Amino acid sequence: LKIVVEKPSIPVSYGPAFEGERVRKEDTFIEFGGQKTPAFEWVRMMDVAEVEDEKVEIIGTDWRNRYEQGGRMPLGIIVKVAGKKMQKDFEPVIERQIHTFINEAEGLWHIGQRDINWIRISKKAKQAGISLEHLGLIIMSMTKARFKSIVDRVEVLLYVDEKDILTLREEARQEYRRRDLRLARLTDEEVDKFYSCLLCQSFAPKHVCVITPERPGLCGAFTWLDAKAAYEIEPTGGNQPVEKGELIDPIYGRYSGVDEYVKKHSGGQIQTINLYSIMENPMTSCGCFECIVAVTPEANGVLIVNRGYSGMTPIGMKFSTIAGMIGGGVQTPGFMGVGVNYITSRKFLKGDGGIRRIVWMPKELKERIKESFQKVAEQEGVPELFQKIADETVCEDIECLIDYLTKVGHPALEMEPIIK
Numbered sequence: 001l002k003i004v005v006e007k008p009s010i011p012v013s014y015g016p017a018f019e020g021e022r023v024r025k026e027d028t029f030i031e032f033g034g035q036k037t038p039a040f041e042w043v044r045m046m047d048v049a050e051v052e053d054e055k056v057e058i059i060g061t062d063w064r065n066r067y068e069q070g071g072r073m074p075l076g077i078i079v080k081v082a083g084k085k086m087q088k089d090f091e092p093v094i095e096r097q098i099h100t101f102i103n104e105a106e107g108l109w110h111i112g113q114r115d116i117n118w119i120r121i122s123k124k125a126k127q128a129g130i131s132l133e134h135l136g137l138i139i140m141s142m143t144k145a146r147f148k149s150i151v152d153r154v155e156v157l158l159y160v161d162e163k164d165i166l167t168l169r170e171e172a173r174q175e176y177r178r179r180d181l182r183l184a185r186l187t188d189e190e191v192d193k194f195y196s197c198l199l200c201q202s203f204a205p206k207h208v209c210v211i212t213p214e215r216p217g218l219c220g221a222f223t224w225l226d227a228k229a230a231y232e233i234e235p236t237g238g239n240q241p242v243e244k245g246e247l248i249d250p251i252y253g254r255y256s257g258v259d260e261y262v263k264k265h266s267g268g269q270i271q272t273i274n275l276y277s278i279m280e281n282p283m284t285s286c287g288c289f290e291c292i293v294a295v296t297p298e299a300n301g302v303l304i305v306n307r308g309y310s311g312m313t314p315i316g317m318k319f320s321t322i323a324g325m326i327g328g329g330v331q332t333p334g335f336m337g338v339g340v341n342y343i344t345s346r347k348f349l350k351g352d353g354g355i356r357r358i359v360w361m362p363k364e365l366k367e368r369i370k371e372s373f374q375k376v377a378e379q380e381g382v383p384e385l386f387q388k389i390a391d392e393t394v395c396e397d398i399e400c401l402i403d404y405l406t407k408v409g410h411p412a413l414e415m416e417p418i419i420k
C-alpha cells in the first residue's frame with residue numbers, strides 16, 4: 001500500500017516517526033475515552049449530498065472552556081465519507097486508520113478502536129497550540145489524503161456532550177455488530193475473487209499470500225476486505241485480485257485460478273497450493289507470520305506457537321528455530337506460518353481434519369483467541385476442545401503432552417494419521 005505523504009496543517013510535527021511515541025499520564029493535558037469517559041469512533045459512508053466536504057464541526061455545550069480546563073472529556077467521532085468508488089465494506093478499513101492518523105501527530109496518542117478508543121493530548125502539544133478542532137482536522141485531512149482514490153468528500157463531527165454520545169454510541173454499536181456478523185458470515189465460496197499480497201516479495205521473492213475471507217494474510221495485517229480495499233485504493237499496488245477459477249477440491253481448498261496465479265507470481269517455483277492444508281502443498285511462508293503451525297506426529301496433530309512466545313514447544317524447538325526453517329517463500333509440508341485469525345476460521349486446516357488437530361498452544365495465545373475459538377469449537381461439535389488443548393503450564397515436552405492428551409481424551413488421538 002503506497003502511502004501518499006501529505007500532512008495536516010497543525011502546530012506540531014507530523015509523520016510516521018511519531019507513531020510509536022507514548023503520552024504518559026503525567027504528560028497528559030486532556031484525554032478522551034479509555035473507558036473513563038464515553039467515547040467512540042465511527043466511519044460512515046453517506047450519499048454525496050449528505051457530506052459537507054472538508055468540514056470539521058464540534059457539537060456540544062461550552063466545549064472551548066471544557067477543553068481549556070484539561071483533564072477528561074467524552075468524545076464521539078463521526079467521520080462521514082462519500083465517493084464514487086467508496087463501498088460500505090471500506091468503512092472499517094478507513095476507521096482503523098484513525099489510529100495511525102492521530103498517532104502520527106507529535107504529542108497525540110491513540111489506542112483501541114470503535115467504542116474502546118482512548119486518545120490523549122500531551123501538555124506540550126497543547127502548549128504548541130493543539131486544539132480540539134485540530135483533532136478533527138487531522139482525521140479529515142488524512143482521510144482525504146490517504147484514501148483519495150475512494151473518498152471524494154469527508155466531514156468530521158466531534159460530539160462532546162455525554163447525552164449525545166451515549167445515543168450515538170448505541171447506533172454505532174449496532175453498526176459494529178452488523179459488520180462483525182457480515183465478516184464472520186463471509187465465506188470463500190460466496191465471493192467471486194480472492195486477493196493476493198505480494199508485499200513480502202521484497203525479501204521473500206517467491207512468496208505469495210493468497211487472502212480469502214476465511215484465510216487472512218499470515219502477518220495479520222490483511223483481511224480479505226483490507227486487501228480488496230487496498231486494491232481499489234491503489235490498483236497497481238501489492239494487493240491484486242486473484243480469479244478463483246474452478247474449485248478443484250473443496251476440502252483442501254484448491255482452486256485452478258489460485259494455482260495459476262501462484263505459479264506465475266512465484267516465478268514458476270510453486271505449482272499448486274491448498275488453502276486449507278498444512279500437509280499437502282501448503283501455502284508458502286515469508287517471515288512475518290504471527291504464528292507457526294507445526295505438525296506434531298506423536299500426537300497425531302499440530303501445535304501452534306505465536307511470535308512473542310520465547311519458551312520451548314513440545315516438538316523440541318522454539319518459535320525462532322522453526323521460523324528460521326520455514327521462511328523465504330518455500331513450501332514446507334508440516335510447517336506453516338499463519339495469521340492469528342486463521343486459527344478460528346472454519347477453514348482452518350480443513351483438509352487435514354480442522355481444529356480437532358490442535359494439541360498445544362502457549363497460554364497467551366489461547367487466552368487471546370478463547371472467545372472466537374469457543375464459538376467455532378461448538379459449531380464443529382467439539383465444545384470441550386479448548387480445555388483439552390495443552391499449554392506450557394501443562395507441558396513443554398512430547399512425553400508429557402501425550403500423557404495429558406490421553407488423560408483428557410483429546411480427539412486428535414482418534415483421528416486418521418496426519419502423516420499419510
Ligand code: SF4
Nearest residue numbers: 197199200209217219
Ligand atoms: Fe502481505 Fe502476506 Fe507479507 Fe502480510 S505476510 S504483508 S499479507 S505478503
Ligand code: ZN
Nearest residue numbers: 200286287288
Ligand atoms: Zn511476510
